[in-house]
Amino acid sequence: MKWLGSDKNRFTELMQPHFDALYMAAQRMTRSAADAEDLVQDVCLKAHMHIDELEKVEFQRAWLLKILYHRFIDIQRTRERSPVDMAETGADSNDPDFLGRDGSKPDDLVEREKRLETVFRAMEILGHEASSLLALHDIEGFSLEELRQVTGLPEGTLKSRLHRTRARLGRLLSNQDIHKPVLTVVGGKK
Template identity: 40%
Template structure:
């Protein structure tokens, strides 16, 4: 086999392994970063990093969670690197505006006016509340409640015990409920004059 055909063969094998997972990787990267360009860069960095490790990729039994774990670790490394460059709060590294798009995709085509009004009110409030969570908590909630990942898969991706995933998810949901309740609570009721 010539060197050129070997390189083409390696390229094809790598593409066959990774290509089916690129959409999932991009969605996960977007959930983490909140920005289209950052998500694309994150996926590209991971793919470039993994290309020389084709033999290792071929040996992985469940490639999807493994790829997501690599992507998550790469994202965390970037966040840590950025935070060392200056005094930056981790939650400030992901902008809230990028989180708005995923709620729009949840709206039903046949929603009635009441449901549309509720979504119009709840969507932006939920985006604001999610943006206040630290990236690790936001990632956990988005992976489980939005993307539908099982807790076992999340534990594998984030490389933490299953019990930790369950307790963190419980705490995150409780904090979100309180924050969303406060966010949607009408401002102080003013008493009518003359009553």
Template identity: 35%
Template sequence: MYRFAFRLSGQQQDAEDLVQDVVVKLYPRLDELESVDQLRPWLNRVLYRHFIDQVRRKGRQSDRPLSEVVDSVSQSAYLDSFASEDAGPEEMVDISRIGPALDQVMATLAPDQRALIMLHDVDGWRQEDIAEVLDIPLGTVKSRLHRCRAALREKLQRELEPFSNTGRVKD
């Protein structure tokens, strides 16, 4: 539950508070939890709904990119852990550009879009499980995932290539 809450909120304290709120809310109803067939998706659905309620209560507020939450040393170490031993200088430059750009672009996505991308592409959840947790049809998950990826791709391309073809000097 904590990992899912952290993926939703993006901050350790908020994730801890979210999990604690859900556990406190469900503790008096332990006897009802025994009748739930698949506890993990059910708990994640409760956690997701509680998160959405909190977001709605707080109103729209800007999300912070990962670079503001995690210090640059930890972020660099995390990104470097994915580089192969044979990575050349060009690949290292690309990696150093993509990480911060991806963090910035992910911060611009709506919380439900970010949650969908994180659940499927980062955590590796099946689309059927996501549909059950978010309580939406499977086709909706597929279409939203496609639109989220397309928006993420477009924003990332704009972030990494700030100059359009019209702004370049022609030969």
């Protein structure tokens, strides 16, 4: 893989049609314009490293969104284990673009943030593959036929996997243990 000037144009052309979808998906997950941009940046870095593969895949948007969901779950894990971030809600409460756009009262926003945090923690527990498959279908609106072509799995298998994953998600959300933060010290200089 070469990182040459011509690659820049090639990569930009590849990414442009999908950028809005990526950026909006990132906003849903991070609830912050700055964090959404960082998340999309991570996706672009990874996509750039695999630009040859990206050019070949038929469903580029699904391929890119899958990377985005995987990366988001990784970031969630890192944050949950970081003592620095334990006090943070994950939302950028100072970002005017993300406050009360739909007329919600602050209390409603706080409640929604808590609910979303719980959902994202549950998605983390479900794992990369299950979470991203469910998100592609239920959030991004990919049809079963599109998912069949993306994953190569038969439609019947996809249906049962999606149903099982939804049920697992529902069970996790009804489990109070998921609301407890995980505190693990990581990092440090090598």
